[in-house]
Amino acid sequence: MLIEVALNGGRTRAEHPHVPCSPEEMAAAAQEAVAAGAGAAHFHVRAAHERESLDADDVARAVLAVRAAIPGIPFGVSTGLWMVRDARERYEKVAEWKTFPDFASVNFNEEGGIALAELLLAKGMGVEAGMGSVLATEKFLESKLAARCRWVLLEPEQQEMDGALAVVAKVEEMLRGARIALPIILHGVGRTAWDFIEVAARRGYGTRIGLEDALTLPDGRQAKGNAELVAEAVRRSPRPEKHSSSA
Numbered sequence: 739m740l741i742e743v744a745l746n747g748g749r750t751r752a753e754h755p756h757v758p759c760s761p762e763e764m765a766a767a768a769q770e771a772v773a774a775g776a777g778a779a780h781f782h783v784r785a786a787h788e789r790e791s792l793d794a795d796d797v798a799r800a801v802l803a804v805r806a807a808i809p810g811i812p813f814g815v816s817t818g819l820w821m822v823r824d825a826r827e828r829y830e831k832v833a834e835w836k837t838f839p840d841f842a843s844v845n846f847n848e849e850g851g852i853a854l855a856e857l858l859l860a861k862g863m864g865v866e867a868g869m870g871s872v873l874a875t876e877k878f879l880e881s882k883l884a885a886r887c888r889w890v891l892l893e894p895e896q897q898e899m900d901g902a903l904a905v906v907a908k909v910e911e912m913l914r915g916a917r918i919a920l921p922i923i924l925h926g927v928g929r930t931a932w933d934f935i936e937v938a939a940r941r942g943y944g945t946r947i948g949l950e951d952a953l954t955l956p957d958g959r960q961a962k963g964n965a966e967l968v969a970e971a972v973r974r975s976p977r978p979e980k981h982s983s984s985a
Contacts, residue, residue, distance in 0.1 A: 739975045740944035742923055743771035743968050745781040747816075747950025748790055754953050756963040759788040761803035769807040770965035771948070775972035779804065779813035780843065780866070780946070782821075790821045792828060798837035814841035814866050817854060825850030832857055841866050841888050847874035852881040864888035867920070870895050875909045879916050889921040889944070897929045903937075925951060932956045932974070939975040947971045 745767050749757045758767040758781070768779045783800045785791040797815065804813055822828045829850055832842075841864030844855045855865045865887045869875050871894075878884065892909055894902035906924065913920075925946035926934035932952065938945035948964045956974075961967045 739939055740777045740921075740923065741775055741968060741971050741975065742778040742780055742925075742944065742946040742948075743768070743776040743964050744925075744946050744948035744950035745771070745779060745964055746784070746948075747782055748818075748820075749949055749953075750788070754949055754960070757949055758964075759784045761799045764800055765803040765807035767964050768804050768811075768813065770963070771968045772808050772811050774965040774968040776968045777811065778944075779808065779811065780816070780948075780950075781813070782816045782818070782950075790816070790818070792817065792821050792831040794831070794834040794836060797835055797839075801837050801839050804839075812840040812864075814843055814864070815839045816843050817858075818843075818845065819848040819850070825854075829854055829857060835861065838863050840864055843868050843891060845870070845874060846877040846881065847871055851877060852883070855881060855883055855887075859883070859886050866891050866923075868893060869909055871905065872908055872912070875912045879912065879918075884916070884918045884920060887920060889923055890918075891946070892922050892924045892943075893927065893946075894930070895927065899930055899933055902926060902930050902934070906937075927951045935971050935974050945971065945975065 745764055746757050751757050758764040764781050782790045783796050785796050842858050843866040844851050845868040858865050867878050867887045868891045894905040896902040923944040923946055924934055924938040935945045947967045955961050955970055
């Protein structure tokens with residue numbers, strides 16, 4: 739079972755003192771998480787002021803640091819539209835990248851998501867297809883890019899399991915109907931994070947955990963950091979699989 743560690747998301751140090759922000763911190767956190775059992779990593783690049791960034795220089799510094807820390811382990815970055823709030827500006831910033839992660843996440847429901855995915859693929863990066871809703875799945879199928887994507891990141895946002903599972907079931911139905919056979923990484927966030935690790939294991943999917951998705955362990959204690967969250971996920975799932983980098 740592949741476990742992807744989500745190192746930081748948009749979290750601040752006010753939420754957790756060990757949210758990694760600098761390239762060095764992200765590299766160290768990634769290395770610790772891989773040692774704990776993670777087979778892939780995902781993070782949000784930060785600028786010097788610790789806010790999320792898509793600027794080429796910030797991306798290059800983070801990518802180089804993380805790649806040196808976890809050689810051979812695939813990792814990707816977020817391209818969330820909220821980082822710049824304008825689809826054209828986001829596209830232009832990504833077009834300026836010269837140093838590439840193995841893959842980047844694309845939320846297909848966001849404005850400009852399909853064009854951004856096409857740009858990433860043209861630059862030789864993999865695409866982690868983010869699907870948190872039926873709308874995102876519709877846009878993903880409309881794109882005709884499934885055969886070129888790395889995997890589906892199935893991430894319902896609902897905080898009650900019944901509602902979240904209903905979204906998962908609908909997305910699964912849509913993917914099956916379109917004969918999409920990509921690997922799936924299924925994860926929750928907040929209250930559903932730990933339950934979805936067990937759901938993913940039962941369904942033969944990969945999963946995701948990290949400070950982006952959960953700040954506490956299943957018993958309610960604050961996690962020390964990403965490595966402790968990954969170690970707990972390993973205990974709750976079959977032996978994780980490490981995939982060699984290919985994007």
